[in-house]
Amino acid sequence: MSGQREISNPSHITATPSTQVANLANSRAVVAGAVNYSSQVLLATAVIVIKDDSGSRIQARALLDSGSESNFISTRLSQRLQVVRDKVDISVSGIGQGSTKVKQQIWALIRSRVSDFSRLMSFLVLPKVTANLPTVTVDTIGWPIPQGFQLADPAFGVSKGIDIVLGIESFFEFLARAAKWLLVNNYQRYTNRLSDHLEELVTRFWACEEIESNCNLSPEEKRCEDLFAHSVKRAADGRYIVSLPKHEDIMSKLGDSRGIAYRRLWGTERRLARDEDLRKQYGSFMEEYLRLGHMRKVNNTTQETVKRCYLPHHPVIKEASTTTKVRVVFDASCKTSSGVSLNDVLLTGPSIQDDLRIIILRCRTKQIMLVADVEKCFDK
Structure with missing residues (x-):
């Protein structure tokens, strides 16, 4: 792709003037002795603006998926938008021939945070569009990301929920017009397998004895x-x-x-x-x-x-x-x-x-x- 740049370390980060960083897709591990080596690929996510019927703007985190034929939205976000829901009867098939019935569809206007791109799109409503991405939070401290980069998802390394999936219908148009930079990273880390396992056991032990006091507010x-x-x-x-x-x-x-x-x-x-x-x-x-x-x-x-x-x-x-x-x-x-x-x-x-x-x-x-x-x- 024209304008592609490469930045050395960690592992390697590729920056493309499009949409942003991403989230966990593949994971493979090789164990040698007590040392665990893991490699994680981050999928492209973006924070976009979506409008409801009253004109109010709501920020939502979207996954850019060129392998999806449709756009999807979570039930939670569709309820916040308070838009009219159309009745549909559509079967959505995925990996392993798994099938899900979709009964509702909405129309909503999405906008870019960093450009004047906007488009009215249809979304199929699902209880949950995908798991949190990345599945675990990635430590990005020390990554040589140049100053001034407008990432489509500034918190790309934090494991958070996804409310929207943008499919192939608008994938390339969004990359070209709606975002500034796309970072694709093959993230690698080395950990002591034995100490990690022991730490997990101790954490679980104390969690059983702890009385919860904090709550996460929406x-x-x-x-x-x-x-x-x-x-x-x-x-x-x-x-x-x-x-x-x-x-x-x-x-x-x-x-x-x-x-x-x-x-x-x-x-x-x-x-x-x-x-x-x-x-x-x-x-x-x-x-x-x-x-x-x-x-x-x-x-x-x-x-x-x-x-x-x-x-x-x-x-x-x-x-x-x-x-x-x-x-x-x-x-x-x-x-x-x-x-x-x-x-x-x-x-x-x-x-x-x-x-x-x-x-x-x-x-x-x-x-x-x-x-x-x-x-x-x-x-x-």
Whole structure:
């Protein structure tokens, strides 16, 4: 290829003005005594920009695969894009005649981070397009990569997930127009096999005894945590006030909710009219909500000056409960006139409750354990 350059060591790195570095494909090992020699080939990956229906830009890590006839996208990324999914029925075949059924397809606009290249492309949706690449993180410290190189994947040596596979349809066009440099490396390392094996055994031993404390947050969960940290405040009565963590770009898509809320209310009233005991318990719940200040009457509903979302509510009966047999559930997943619900607008934060196994283990490390029941924690 014209413009190809070679840089000596490590092993050897070939730099081509195209897309970037890459990830683990082949691995072979030769053992001589206690010394282990391994060689790894890195596949071409790139960090690209993909647009959703609202115009928001999301960065995603893509694998450039000239051996694929189609483009693929992970279910996780397709859900973040919030785009319309078309129903398809396609069989995807791979190595060893393995076959996978694909039921959904989306269209999305991809852009390059380093040029003005953009293209509308179709993607087949799979639960997971491929394994993390590279399969193990490669130490690139000391690699003689010239200054000023705009790599399509700056963190090419870090083992991370792949959300997109760009097939042969756009492979060469992306290489020519969308990226600056491609690095292909035959990475070699020598390790002491015996010490590596012993270190692995010791690590696994201590991992069994360790109580996990750290959690890895997704970008959306991290954003939710940041919004909480910047918006939380304490009122004069001692209560904490926190703003709802919203997707501001999706907030404008929230449609009218008053009509469906009224229809659901009429359905609930017909149900209550048939069950006097349920009607009394439901009414008591609403009166308690008013008394505690968890809700208030909206006086001006004809000419609304602010955007409101009305939540339908209905009773849920749990006969086995020893405290409250009837609970009122507010349905934030109810779709508005635009097809977007309040839950679609709100960010999904991380799970703040520890895993049950961790709780049990932690209670065995201390002499005293306190147990409490928090009532109406999120009502007001």
